[in-house]
Amino acid sequence: MKxxxxxxxxxSLKLFTERGxxxxxxxxxxxxxxxxxxxxxxxFKSKEELINRLYFYTKESLLTEISAHCDxxxxxxxxxxxxxxxxxxxxxxxxxxxxxxxxFHCSPYITSLTKEEIENKLEGTLEVYKKGLKEQEIKxxxxxxxxxxxxxxxxxxxxxFGKYPEKFNAHNxxxxxxxxxxxxxx
Amino acid sequence: MKxxxxxxxxxSLKLFTERGxxxxxxxxxxxxxxxxxxxxxxxFKSKEELINRLYFYTKESLLTEISAHCDxxxxxxxxxxxxxxxxxxxxxxxxxxxxxxxxFHCSPYITSLTKEEIENKLEGTLEVYKKGLKEQEIKxxxxxxxxxxxxxxxxxxxxxFGKYPEKFNAHNxxxxxxxxxxxxxx
Amino acid sequence: MKxxxxxxxxxSLKLFTERGxxxxxxxxxxxxxxxxxxxxxxxFKSKEELINRLYFYTKESLLTEISAHCDxxxxxxxxxxxxxxxxxxxxxxxxxxxxxxxxFHCSPYITSLTKEEIENKLEGTLEVYKKGLKEQEIKxxxxxxxxxxxxxxxxxxxxxFGKYPEKFNAHNxxxxxxxxxxxxxx
Amino acid sequence: MKxxxxxxxxxSLKLFTERGxxxxxxxxxxxxxxxxxxxxxxxFKSKEELINRLYFYTKESLLTEISAHCDxxxxxxxxxxxxxxxxxxxxxxxxxxxxxxxxFHCSPYITSLTKEEIENKLEGTLEVYKKGLKEQEIKxxxxxxxxxxxxxxxxxxxxxFGKYPEKFNAHNxxxxxxxxxxxxxx
DNA sequence: GATGAATGAGAATTCATTCAT
DNA sequence: GATGAATGAATTCTCATTCAT
Numbered sequence: 200m201k202x203x204x205x206x207x208x209x210x211s212l213k214l215f216t217e218r219g220x221x222x223x224x225x226x227x228x229x230x231x232x233x234x235x236x237x238x239x240x241x242x243f244k245s246k247e248e249l250i251n252r253l254y255f256y257t258k259e260s261l262l263t264e265i266s267a268h269c270d271x272x273x274x275x276x277x278x279x280x281x282x283x284x285x286x287x288x289x290x291x292x293x294x295x296x297x298x299x300x301x302x303f304h305c306s307p308y309i310t311s312l313t314k315e316e317i318e319n320k321l322e323g324t325l326e327v328y329k330k331g332l333k334e335q336e337i338k339x340x341x342x343x344x345x346x347x348x349x350x351x352x353x354x355x356x357x358x359x360f361g362k363y364p365e366k367f368n369a370h371n372x373x374x375x376x377x378x379x380x381x382x383x384x385x
Numbered sequence: 386m387k388x389x390x391x392x393x394x395x396x397s398l399k400l401f402t403e404r405g406x407x408x409x410x411x412x413x414x415x416x417x418x419x420x421x422x423x424x425x426x427x428x429f430k431s432k433e434e435l436i437n438r439l440y441f442y443t444k445e446s447l448l449t450e451i452s453a454h455c456d457x458x459x460x461x462x463x464x465x466x467x468x469x470x471x472x473x474x475x476x477x478x479x480x481x482x483x484x485x486x487x488x489f490h491c492s493p494y495i496t497s498l499t500k501e502e503i504e505n506k507l508e509g510t511l512e513v514y515k516k517g518l519k520e521q522e523i524k525x526x527x528x529x530x531x532x533x534x535x536x537x538x539x540x541x542x543x544x545x546f547g548k549y550p551e552k553f554n555a556h557n558x559x560x561x562x563x564x565x566x567x568x569x570x571x
Numbered sequence: 572m573k574x575x576x577x578x579x580x581x582x583s584l585k586l587f588t589e590r591g592x593x594x595x596x597x598x599x600x601x602x603x604x605x606x607x608x609x610x611x612x613x614x615f616k617s618k619e620e621l622i623n624r625l626y627f628y629t630k631e632s633l634l635t636e637i638s639a640h641c642d643x644x645x646x647x648x649x650x651x652x653x654x655x656x657x658x659x660x661x662x663x664x665x666x667x668x669x670x671x672x673x674x675f676h677c678s679p680y681i682t683s684l685t686k687e688e689i690e691n692k693l694e695g696t697l698e699v700y701k702k703g704l705k706e707q708e709i710k711x712x713x714x715x716x717x718x719x720x721x722x723x724x725x726x727x728x729x730x731x732f733g734k735y736p737e738k739f740n741a742h743n744x745x746x747x748x749x750x751x752x753x754x755x756x757x
Numbered sequence: 758m759k760x761x762x763x764x765x766x767x768x769s770l771k772l773f774t775e776r777g778x779x780x781x782x783x784x785x786x787x788x789x790x791x792x793x794x795x796x797x798x799x800x801f802k803s804k805e806e807l808i809n810r811l812y813f814y815t816k817e818s819l820l821t822e823i824s825a826h827c828d829x830x831x832x833x834x835x836x837x838x839x840x841x842x843x844x845x846x847x848x849x850x851x852x853x854x855x856x857x858x859x860x861f862h863c864s865p866y867i868t869s870l871t872k873e874e875i876e877n878k879l880e881g882t883l884e885v886y887k888k889g890l891k892e893q894e895i896k897x898x899x900x901x902x903x904x905x906x907x908x909x910x911x912x913x914x915x916x917x918f919g920k921y922p923e924k925f926n927a928h929n930x931x932x933x934x935x936x937x938x939x940x941x942x943x
Numbered sequence: 944g945a946t947g948a949a950t951g952a953g954a955a956t957t958c959a960t961t962c963a964t
Numbered sequence: 965g966a967t968g969a970a971t972g973a974a975t976t977c978t979c980a981t982t983c984a985t
Contacts (some may be wrong), residue, residue: 203970218493221407225955235971240956242969307404338564344557347545348538348564355537359530366530374526378534382568389945410979421946426981575949590865593779597976607950612977614948679776712932716917716924720936723913724906731905738902746898750906754940761966782958793967798960 204242206232211253216299220250220308251313254303257296258317262324264289275337276380282328283353283376290357291367297357338385345383352379390428392418397439402485406436406494437499440489443482444503448510450475461523462566468514469539469562476543477553483543524571531569538565576614578604583625588671592622592680623685626675629668630689634696636661647709648752654700655725655748662729663739669729710757717755724751762800764790769811774857778808778866809871812861815854816875820882822847833895834938840886841911841934848915849925855915896943903941910937 210232214223225246229236243249265285290297303309329342337345356375360367386394396417400409411432415422429435451471476483489495515528523531542561546553582604586595597618601608615621637657642650662669675681701714709717728747732739758766768790772781783804787794801807823843848855861867887900895903914933918925 201969219405219407221405222493224953226953236955237957237971237973238969241971246955307408338560343549344545344552344561344564347541347548348561351537351541351544352534354541355533358537359533362533363529371530374524375530375534378524378526378530378568380568381570382564382566384567387944411981412979422980423946423982424944427944432980573948591777591779593777594865596974598974608976609950609952609978610948613950618976679780710932710936712936715921716929716933716936719913719917719920720910720933723909723916726913727905727909730909731902734905735901738899743902746896747902747906750896750898750902750940752940753942754936754938756939759965783960784958794959795961795967796965799965799967804959 201242203232203234203238207234207239207242207249208253208256211249212257212295212299215250215253216295216302220246220303220306225249247308247310250303250306250308251310253299254309254313255317257299258321260293260296261286261289261300262317262320264293265324276384279328279380280376283349283379284372286350286353287356287360287372287375290353291360294357294361301354337383348383349379352382387428389418389420389424393420393425393428393435394439394442397435398443398481398485401436401439402481402488406432406489406492411435433494433496436489436492436494437496439485440495440499441503443485444507446479446482447472447475447486448503448506450479451510462570465514465566466562469535469565470558472536472539473542473546473558473561476539477546480543480547487540523569526569534569535565538568573614575604575606575610579606579611579614579621580625580628583621584629584667584671587622587625588667588674592618592675592678597621619680619682622675622678622680623682625671626681626685627689629671630693632665632668633658633661633672634689634692636665637696648756651700652748652752655721655751656744658722658725659728659732659744659747662725663732666729666733673726709755712755720755721751724754759800761790761792761796765792765797765800765807766811766814769807770815770853770857773808773811774853774860778804778861778864783807805866805868808861808864808866809868811857812867812871813875815857816879818851818854819844819847819858820875820878822851823882834942837886837938838934841907841937842930844908844911845914845918845930845933848911849918852915852919859912895941898941906941907937910940 207228210228211223214228214231217223225239226236228249229239232239239249243252265282325346352375356372356379359375360371393414396414397409400414400417403409411425412422414435415425418425425435429438451468511532526534538561542558542565545561546557579600582600583595586600586603589595597611598608600621601611604611611621615624637654697718712720724747728744728751731747732743765786768786769781772786772789775781783797784794786807787797790797797807801810823840883904898906910933914930914937917933918929
């Protein structure tokens with residue numbers, strides 16, 4: 200990616216998350232990115248294309264953090280905890296991207312095409328857990344509920360440590376995971 | 386409340402939730418409410434005051450749904466389930482209000498004054514559970530984490546049944562509560 | 572019509588004719604009309620609607636000038652001369668409107684709907700001459716060629732007296748009509 | 758002329774005629790011509806210089822079509838008909854150039870310098886008819902009126918056959934010329 | 944109370960032109 | 965000569981808000 204294109208994405212991420220899509224003007228984005236307004240429209244046909252490309256980019260970042268895990272020799276709980284921790288850590292370390300994803304995952308500005316494209320990638324990654332889910336020591340809940348429950352747990356955990364940063368430590372992190380695990384395990 | 390004032394609040398609730406604050410013009414609100422633009426500004430000093438009063442109003446509605454419960458003679462789990470169910474049912478039946486609360490609870494347009502005023506009321510209502518929490522068969526988690534965990538559970542449950550309405554039935558509702566309960570109980 | 576609406580039409584007529592559609596900014600129109608830019612868009616949904624309403628309005632003005640003539644008792648030549656003179660006089664006295672019609676009659680900004688609506692009215696008015704044309708001392712040319720020839724004669728006459736205003740007098744006007752008449756008569 | 762320069766002129770001719778000067782962007786012209794935007798500005802200092810050189814070029818094309826005629830031995834009517842036919846044929850065969858000339862002959866983008874330069878050339882060519890006009894079987898109209906009348910006849914004839922292409926044949930072409938001739942002849 | 948015409952600052956987007964490669 | 969990324973002023977249009985009726 201070109202340098203200026205990246206700068207525009209970075210600026211948009213920050214501003215869209217802080218002030219919302221309509222609340223952020225393209226002039227502000229360009230200024231923050233250190234480019235001319237015309238340059239923004241050189242790389243992105245419209246403000247809508249910008250937010251869609253940004254959504255794709257942030258979800259791809261999240262995917263990168265969680266892929267390549269799941270060791271069949273380890274107990275399922277450990278594998279799941281690693282996934283859960285990856286997600287929570289992403290939420291805390293890359294909080295701009297995480298907040299952006301949360302805020303815009305049901306925004307009318309993100310087209311269904313964008314959502315489909317990235318959702319397909321995500322499902323590929325989670326497929327491996329689906330198998331574990333069925334065979335292991337997990338409650339007889341259907342996959343979708345379990346995944347929504349997992350994501351809900353991640354979101355509320357990240358939210359929580361965002362509100363009370365002084366509580367963020369290994370112990371409380373374990374505690375939060377146990378809340379989730381004890382809910383979902385038999 | 387005057388009839389036109391109420392119509393404006395109803396129209397705002399619908400439009401703000403669907404299109405966001407900046408995405409909704411006062412002209413559209415007035416048109417949807419069936420009043421003139423001038424009338425909107427007669428009842429609400431500004432668009433910002435409108436959304437703040439709306440936020441207060443929707444959170445009050447939520448409070449109404451959950452207050453006056455908690456019977457000391459019943460087991461704590463049952464009391465908690467009633468609270469959880471009230472919240473989930475509110476989320477499903479009054480989905481506009483619920484979505485509005487979720488969407489705008491961290492919006493920059495809601496002043497901290499508005500948030501404080503309603504948060505105080507909410508805390509009063511939840512106080513009674515705080516006591517139960519400490520004495521009962523609940524994990525040794527601190528109150529804030531438990532409450533965030535509860536709210537997270539409600540949100541993901543409502544989201545889930547919003548996505549898969551065909552799965553919404555008493556059995557799956559119980560299932561979803563058990564996920565939560567088994568997480569939080571000792 | 573409202574006063575400001577009329578002022579906007581007047582300003583547009585002048586500016587569009589002088590500088591063309593794209594060459595005239597809505598800001599200039601508003602300024603010339605003595606209204607705010609917002610007011611322009613209050614009365615006209617878009618710049619395109621403005622030019623279409625203006626086209627309709629100018630052609631209606633032209634129609635007003637030529638209707639209600641054609642006396643069956645007079646010789647056809649006299650009736651035709653009256654029509655021809657009405658058109659030429661309109662072109663000279665209302666030169667802004669006339670120039671506007673000429674300039675924009677095949678502009679892509681005027682929709683076919685607009686053209687149809689006004690063309691129907693025009694045809695009604697000219698119908699009476701169609702009859703005369705067929706029965707009278709006119710060459711065996713088909714109606715459309717005759718009408719295009721008439722209009723062409725009017726346009727070149729108006730253009731001519733626009734270029735050489737000092738030549739504009741009753742004598743030369745008669746001369747110009749005879750050029751036309753001798754061409755079309757048997 | 759360089760190949761790319763010619764391609765740019767061709768593209769401009771098409772686009773300016775279809776969409777007007779302001780309605781055509783230099784980027785579109787470059788794209789249509791198959792060159793980079795920078796290349797356009799290499800050959801033409803500015804968009805205004807481009808349209809002026811284009812105007813000169815199209816009027817030169819027209820001149821080429823009509824020059825080298827006027828045979829003193831033939832009757833004047835025949836010479837004039839040849840001129841008239843040359844102009845009409847140019848208008849029908851090179852309709853882009855003809856339309857361009859019509860559209861932009863009174864455009865503010867064409868400088869008076871450009872107009873003068875080409876007008877001088879044109880007058881040279883028409884001079885020979887001026888003589889014929891005075892001595893021949895023509896009405897006592899002054900030269901300018903006659904020339905404007907001629908041009909008006911050409912324009913309305915071309916317009917007419919553009920509107921009704923199915924009427925374009927030798928017979929109707931003669932008919933149209935007779936309209937003109939009978940008008941102008943004694 | 945209720946109306947909606949009027950305002951003008953601010954929004955997204957376009958575009959002629961430049962210039963480093 | 966040829967390219968196209970970069971610029972920023974200018975354009976069309978929107979919109980919260982006011983105020984005379």
